[in-house]
Amino acid sequence: MKIDKEAIKELAELIDETGLTEIEVVDGEQMIRVGKGGTAVASAPVPATPKMSSDPTVPQQANTEAPSTIAANHPGAVTSPMVGTAYLQAEPSAPSFVKKGDTVKAGDTLLIVEAMKVMNPIKAEHGGVVTHIMVDNGDPVEFGDVLMVIE
DSSP states (O other), rough: OOOHHHHHHHHHHHHHHHHHEEEEETTTEEEEEEEETTTEEEEOOOOOOOOOSSOOSSSTTTTSSSGGSSSSOOOEEOOSSSSSOOOOOTTTOOOOOOTOOOOOOOOOOOEEEEEETEEEEOOOOOOEEEEEEEOOOOOOEOOEEEEEEOO
8 A cells, every 4th residue: 555645744734733633534445544643544444433313303402412413324414524623604703604494505605614724615415404503613523524414
């Protein structure tokens, strides 16, 4: 396996910037995990433990045990495509892009994930009603974390 030193360096910088202790990136059959203290491991991907819910229709407030109560495989789950920091608004004084109960269309910006000083808009893949917001403004997020649920 070829080791991508540049990717490892970028992940290490991201750990320092975000205050995280570990970052894992999966690309096909390869995985890179970088942890604080210089640990780097590359191997086959390990299946993630899904965030399961006994009832995904139960309304949740942002950051109130919701990550463990809503299934990551919910058809309306909006997941983070990267490790970074979630922002619910374009700037501190601006209103949130969406609120719980808002109706969105496909292509609407839901929030921003900042990764390595780049603001990445997260857009709705389909229209519907925002039923759950799983993160608060400024929360660190991992790849695959459920950010919102649109039904």
